[in-house]
Amino acid sequence: MQLSREALLAAYRQMKIxxxxxxxxHVEIQTGEIAGFTHLYCGQEAVAVGVCEHLSPADKIVSxxxxxxxxxxxxxxxxxxxxxxxxxREGLCKGKGGSMHIADxxxxxxxxNGIVGAGAPIAVGAAxxxxxxxxxxxxLKIAIAFSGDGACNQGTTFEAMNLAAVTKAPCIFVFENxxxxxxxxxxxxxxxxxxxxSRAEAFGMKAWRADGTDFFAVHDTxxxxxxxxxxxxxxxxxxxxxxxxxxxxxxxxxxxxxxxELDRIRATRDCLTRFRASVKGAGLLSDxxxxxxxxxxxxxxxxxxxxxxAAARPTPEDVLADVYxxx
Amino acid sequence: MSNMMYRAAVLSTxxxxxxxxxxxxxxxxxxxxxMGTEGGPEAIGGIWSTSTGLYDRFGAxxxxxxxxxxxxxxxxxxxxxxxGKRPIAELMFADFIGVSLDQIWNQIAKFRYMFxxxxxCPAVIRMAYGAGYNAAAQHSQSVHQILTGMPGxxxxxxxxxxxxxxxxxxxxxxxxxxxxxxxxxxYATTGEVPDDRDFMIPFGHARxxxxxxxxxxxxxxxxxxMCEAVADKLKGEGIGCDVIDLRTTSPLDEETIxxxxxxxxxxxxxDEAPPRCGLGADLCALVAEKAFSSLKAPPLQVxxxxxxxxxARELESAYLPSVDKIEAAVRRVLAWR
Numbered sequence: 001m002q003l004s005r006e007a008l009l010a011a012y013r014q015m016k017i018x019x020x021x022x023x024x025x026h027v028e029i030q031t032g033e034i035a036g037f038t039h040l041y042c043g044q045e046a047v048a049v050g051v052c053e054h055l056s057p058a059d060k061i062v063s064x065x066x067x068x069x070x071x072x073x074x075x076x077x078x079x080x081x082x083x084x085x086x087x088x089r090e091g092l093c094k095g096k097g098g099s100m101h102i103a104d105x106x107x108x109x110x111x112x113n114g115i116v117g118a119g120a121p122i123a124v125g126a127a128x129x130x131x132x133x134x135x136x137x138x139x140l141k142i143a144i145a146f147s148g149d150g151a152c153n154q155g156t157t158f159e160a161m162n163l164a165a166v167t168k169a170p171c172i173f174v175f176e177n178x179x180x181x182x183x184x185x186x187x188x189x190x191x192x193x194x195x196x197x198s199r200a201e202a203f204g205m206k207a208w209r210a211d212g213t214d215f216f217a218v219h220d221t222x223x224x225x226x227x228x229x230x231x232x233x234x235x236x237x238x239x240x241x242x243x244x245x246x247x248x249x250x251x252x253x254x255x256x257x258x259x260x261e262l263d264r265i266r267a268t269r270d271c272l273t274r275f276r277a278s279v280k281g282a283g284l285l286s287d288x289x290x291x292x293x294x295x296x297x298x299x300x301x302x303x304x305x306x307x308x309x310a311a312a313r314p315t316p317e318d319v320l321a322d323v324y325x326x327x
Numbered sequence: 328m329s330n331m332m333y334r335a336a337v338l339s340t341x342x343x344x345x346x347x348x349x350x351x352x353x354x355x356x357x358x359x360x361x362m363g364t365e366g367g368p369e370a371i372g373g374i375w376s377t378s379t380g381l382y383d384r385f386g387a388x389x390x391x392x393x394x395x396x397x398x399x400x401x402x403x404x405x406x407x408x409x410x411g412k413r414p415i416a417e418l419m420f421a422d423f424i425g426v427s428l429d430q431i432w433n434q435i436a437k438f439r440y441m442f443x444x445x446x447x448c449p450a451v452i453r454m455a456y457g458a459g460y461n462a463a464a465q466h467s468q469s470v471h472q473i474l475t476g477m478p479g480x481x482x483x484x485x486x487x488x489x490x491x492x493x494x495x496x497x498x499x500x501x502x503x504x505x506x507x508x509x510x511x512x513x514y515a516t517t518g519e520v521p522d523d524r525d526f527m528i529p530f531g532h533a534r535x536x537x538x539x540x541x542x543x544x545x546x547x548x549x550x551x552x553m554c555e556a557v558a559d560k561l562k563g564e565g566i567g568c569d570v571i572d573l574r575t576t577s578p579l580d581e582e583t584i585x586x587x588x589x590x591x592x593x594x595x596x597x598d599e600a601p602p603r604c605g606l607g608a609d610l611c612a613l614v615a616e617k618a619f620s621s622l623k624a625p626p627l628q629v630x631x632x633x634x635x636x637x638x639a640r641e642l643e644s645a646y647l648p649s650v651d652k653i654e655a656a657v658r659r660v661l662a663w664r
Contacts, residue, residue, distance in 0.1 A: 060410060094443035101441040110409045111442065115433050121399045122434065125406020125414070132352060132388050132412060143406065156429070159399035166394060167387075322444030323478050325502045327531075327578050 003219070008285055009293060011053055011215060015045040015272055016297045017078060018069045022246070024301050025068075025085065029250045033309075035087055038099045041069035043213075043245035046271035047176050048073035050218025051144060054226050060108045060126035060143040062119035065100045066244075067112025070146055075107035082304035088311035095314045096322065116181075117154025120145040120173065124164045127171035127235070139230030140170040147173065150181030152196045153189060161203045161235070168234035172225055173200055175237065176212060178244035183256050200237030212240030213271045216278060243269045329522055334514040336491035337377040337453075341415060343524050344499045345385055351499060352389045352407055353381055355400055355417030355453075359392035368392075374419060375455055375514060397427035401452060405435050408450040413499060421456035421470045421508060435504045436479030447502045451495075456484075457549055457599060459512035461643055464635040469548070472600035474506050475576040475609075481530055482577040484508040486551045488518040490574060493528030500527070510548045531578035535587075539567025542657055543587040545610055546597040547573040550648055554597055557654045566661065576606060581613060588614050592623035593660040597653055602630040624663030629656045 003011070022042040028034055041048065044066075052061065052073035063070040071081060076092060084091030085099050092102055103111035110126060113119045123145035130141040151157055152175055164171040175196045179186045192198050197207040206228065210221040218240060225236050243265045247254045254262075279285040331339070345351045358378040360371025372379030382390040393400050397418060404416035418424065424431060431452065438448045458467040475482045481503055485491045491509070498505040536551065537558040544554045551572050558568035569587040573580065588594055594614050596607040607628030614626050629648045637646055 060406075062406070092443065093441060093445070096443050097441040103438075103442040103446065105409060105442070105446045110406065111438065113434075115429055118402070118429055118434055121402020121430060122406040122409070124399065125403035125408070126410045127406070128352070128354075128388075128391060128403055129407045129410035129412045132350075134388075143410075156398045156402065159394075159396035160402065162394055163396055163399040163403060167391060323440050324481070325439070325447055327481075327503075 005284065008279055009289065011049055011219075012275060012285075012290060013293045013297060014049045014053070014073055015215065015275065016293060017300065018045045018048060018072050019272055020297050020301045021068060021072060021078065021082070024305060026246060026250065028305065034085060036098050038085070038250045039066040039248065040246040040250065041066050043243040043265070043270070044176055044178060045069055046215040046218050046275070047174070047212045047240045047242055050215050051174055051222050053219070054222050055108065055144075057106065057108045058141045060110050060123065060141070061146060062110045062123040062126070062143070063112040063146050064119060064148055064151065065112060065114050065116065066148065067102060068099070071102045071104070071109055071112060074109040076102060076104045076109055078300060079304045079307045082308040083311045086308035086311065087314070088308060089314040089318055090311040094318065094322070117147070117151040117156040120147055120151070120157045120160035121163070124160045124169050124171050127164065127169035128167060130170050131167070135232065140232060142170045142172060142226065142229050144172045144174055147175050148181065149175065149177040149179065149186045149190055149196060152199065153181070158199070161200055161205065161237070164235035165203045165205055168232075170229050170232070171235040172229055173235065173237040175239045176242050177239055178242050180244055180248065180256070182248045183252070185256070197237055197239035205235050205237050206233070207237040207239065209239050209241070212242030213269045213274060215271055215275045328519045330517055331488055331520050332514065333488045333491055333509070333516050334376050336488040336520055337495060337509060338379060340492050340495040340499070341378070342381065342384070344496060345381065345389065347524070348413060350411065351413045351415065352391065353378060353415045353417070354391035354393055354403060356393055356395050356419050358417055359390060362392045373417070375509075375511070377453075377509070378417065397423045398430055401427040401430035402434065404450045404452065405430055405438070405448065408435070408448040408504070409438065409446060413449050413451075415451045415453060415499060418452065418454040420466050421454040422465050422468050424454070424470055424473070431474070431480070432477055436477050439503070440479060448504050449502045450504045451498045451507055452504070453507045453509060455511040456508045457510040457512055458636055458643060458647055459549060461638055461640055463638040467636045469599040471508055471576050472605040475606065479504065480577060481505045481575065482508065483530065483575045484510070484547045485574065486513070486548055486572050488516065489520045490528060490534070492520050493526050494530070494574060497527045497530060501530070508548075512549050528574065530575045531580050533574055533580035533583040534572040535569060535583065536572050537568055537570035539569050540590055541567040542593040542595065542661055543569045543571065543584070543591045544595050544597060544653070544657065545571045545573060545584060547576070548599060550597050550599055553648065553650045553653055556650050557657055560654065561657065568657065581617070584610065584613065585618050588618045589621045592621050593663070594626040595653070595656045595660055596626065596628045597648055598628065598630045599648065600630065601633050602628060603633055605630065624660040627656045627660055629653050
């Protein structure tokens with residue numbers, strides 16, 4: 001652990017923001033105020049934060065349908081995201097995208113994506129754009145493709161890994177293995193003995209594996225991976241073993257879970273609880289420090305929900321806007 | 328002006344735009360050709376000769392030879408475009424959109440709308456389309472029917488070398504995604520092309536290739552030449568045909584079509600794609616809705632039948648529209664009382 005007190009607090013705050021953003025949506029969705037399909041990221045916060053904290057806005061990420069955590073970690077505004085999920089015309093995407101299509105290109109966030117497996121080729125394109133620009137003082141700008149254990153079975157992901165390998169594109173394939181692709185277990189759906197990283201290795205890439213519920217493991221692993229890719233060695237991959245605290249989508253009855261499974265993973269595999277224990281044990285932060293962050297985050301989420309409720313609704317005329325720049 | 332082939336107009340426009348703008352990047356299968364072989368890079372230079380010499384001139388970062396991975400090609404174009412580049416992706420055959428359709432339809436076409444108008448995706452997806460080479464059902468299709476119906480895409484199908492030049496330059500400089508359809512049976516045709524390196528043709532402006540005033544024939548691509556042949560023949564009989572080359576199917580130049588139909592009252596749409604839910608049906612509906620009072624006969628479409636494209640020479644000929652079929656349709660709308 002070489003992180004400063006400020007960096008530790010920032011990482012904790014970012015993970016806590018994602019957690020409470022999602023926990024609040026889980027509650028608000030029951031009221032019927034939020035339209036459409038929502039897929040919550042709770043449980044996987046250490047991955048989004050441990051990856052994105054190393055990135056600048058010029059580094060790109062492409063996300064998944066479970067994208068709120070990636071968006072927040074890459075710098076999308078909390079209020080603008082909440083307004084988007086509420087369908088407001090003041091939302092980050094003016095109410096046109098919703099939960100599955102949040103993007104902010106100015107932050108290097110090239111979009112959550114409703115199509116499982118669609119993101120990896122797009123990330124390779126962003127990495128090829130970096131290759132055109134060449135390295136800056138800190139090495140190459142990189143692109144990250146977030147994929148789940150579901151997307152690792154799409155042919156698009158294989159095409160993307162191969163294209164990145166043959167072009168030596170500075171692309172990192174981050175696989176978040178939360179053990180479920182929708183409602184199907186990884187032991188059934190991932191044919192390579194449940195080992196996703198080995199697929200990247202089969203394309204000639206260097207691959208890492210780490211515990212995605214341990215923020216420090218994610219942080220340290222990504223430091224290594226990023227140094228390797230920014231130096232121009234070509235693409236790389238990481239598989240993070242993580243947990244999904246909610247269902248595939250909000251409303252999922254989760255009948256596929258084992259007895260006591262949710263209680264067990266919340267008790268033993270919660271990245272926020274583990275972070276608190278680590279920093280307290282090492283004497284880096286106190287309960288008071290972390291509780292102060294918690295209070296601050298709860299107020300921020302409360303404010304975001306209030307702002308989303310009060311935000312302007314779109315008008316029928318808005319349907320026609322922004323299909324083309326000029327037509 | 329220079330006399331050049333349709334395919335040379337493609338290549339020279341890409342070359343000029345890559346020289347002008349360092350953000351223009353080319354990618355696709357065999358766009359270099361020969362990578363990883365004893366023959367070496369540029370051993371082929373693209374099977375349509377539309378990328379020959381680009382790799383030697385601009386190098387591997389801007390001329391990206393890809394594996395046979397159409398989803399990755401179009402997806403990479405999407406990522407390049409979102410990252411500030413102007414990719415020109417090539418699908419060797421238009422039929423291969425099937426492999427990459429998610430990236431075209433769910434990604435590139437929708438980014439700007441889904442992201443609230445805050446992004447631009449200036450990608451050009453070029454592809455060779457069309458029948459005439461007995462290449463059968465998976466290497467001969469006209470795909471504008473599928474792509475024109477997708478909001479967010481612009482769809483261009485040039486007929487002449489000059490239009491290739493003007494429309495491809497517009498496509499590359501356009502900030503929206505553009506599908507650029509090149510008819511493979513037109514690649515070797517020649518024509519006069521302006522030398523001006525800023526020569527551009529705006530989208531949504533059809534070209535009146537024959538003016539007559541008695542009947543309106545609408546087409547684009549390979550079949551336009553057949554429409555012109557019919558018009559030239561009927562002119563000898565004192566029958567005047569307006570022949571409209573659409574140039575782009577999205578956006579559509581409704582004004583030129585409706586202006587012509589208001590004068591002629593008789594319309595034939597000639598299209599290389601099958602008849603159901605296609606361009607012909609679309610344009611017949613357009614004139615029925617917006618020029619009904621001018622019509623003197625039911626609008627007709629001349630298209631292939633609702634079948635896949637067959638292989639044998641006799642079968643492909645029977646399948647495709649022809650000068651005779653177009654002439655028969657024109658005479659039918661003229662004879663309507």
